[in-house]
Amino acid sequence: MFHLLPPTLPPLPLGSSTSPPLPIFLPFFLSSKMVRPPCCDKLNVKRGLWTAEEDAKILAHVSKHGTGNWTAVPKKAGLRRCGKSCRLRWTNYLRPDLKHESFTPQEEELIVRLHATIGSRWSIIAQQLPGRTDNDVKNYWNSKLRKKLSEMGIDPITHKPFSQILADYGNIGGLPKNGTRIGSLTRDLKNALMLKSDQSSAITSEEFSKPEAAQEIFLTNNRNSHDNPSMNLLTQLKAIKLVTEASSCIHHGNISSLSSPTSSSTCLTPKAKSLHTFSWSDFLLEDAFLPSDPQEQENMSKGNLDLQSEPNADGQRQVDPIEEMTDTVLSNGASEASSSYDSSFLEAMLDRENDMFLEFPSLLEEPFYY
DNA sequence: AAATATGTCAACCGCACGTGT
């Protein structure tokens, strides 16, 4: 149960949480700058599941001193634990504002939507779910939602229907775009196909709270991204910007203030507030399409970004780091398009790999990460 | 009933980043 090392082992010369760290002798190929010493003496700290007494000590300490300086907490609270472990226990379990009941269908839907837009940014996603931690969300995604999506015929990595991914395979010669993980795709696809072939285990609408709506969201989300990789990234960057902005202002607030078109957010910029129709679904759908013309694309994206940037005291527009990144993405996209050398090299590489997979189809059966 | 497979989730790990000195 506990990850305890045998007590007979002699302590390593790493110092302890109560004394200055002793010099660490590293292998010749590692400099002291390459490896950071452990945050605490791992042989003198307890690991594994927390007991009720330990929880009580943390709670007592936090109620008296508040959170912060976690490295000092074990000593002050009388615990044989690493400070990092104490912080984790508090943030993931003991915090009084945490929910411990199971996820609601609304929460599920929000997680899936946000994951489709910003990927595995669990902390940002968790900030939109009051009472949930990034660990909760991550675990729930890995154990439940990923599987559900696969069963619905949707690749949980790209959020595209498997049928579309298969079509993409045909279009580009057997390889997915944007560094899709072939291993996970083939595994999930196999999983979905096996389920489809078994009528008794066919997916029912009860499996997901709103399967039709969810499918529509995924399909809509991905219509644009597979045509335009840089647009996909642009959308993600904008989403991260918006979500982060929202998170920082309504931390632990009610998500309904964001999702309801009738309620105005308490933290959006004045211009965004003036729109006061913000909702996740609107956002996801709104960004799903972009003109194919690069000039129009740029105008449109700049126009959108202007809505989110505030003029400073001098009346000048402040440059947002995320906006700078999106501009860079767009300009890079243009330069990439003009680089025939790069694209031909890439195509050659893809052709070679395609040949390889044709010759050795079994490679697709095994996990294979890009 | 026992063995095995699978799922869940708390906890750990290592890296990155921000801040203070």
Next chain:
DNA sequence: AACACGTGCGGTTGACATATT
């Protein structure tokens, strides 16, 4: 500028629970 330290984050592990054979 360089370094130390604290904290946050995402990926991974492994113990336990549950389902299946």
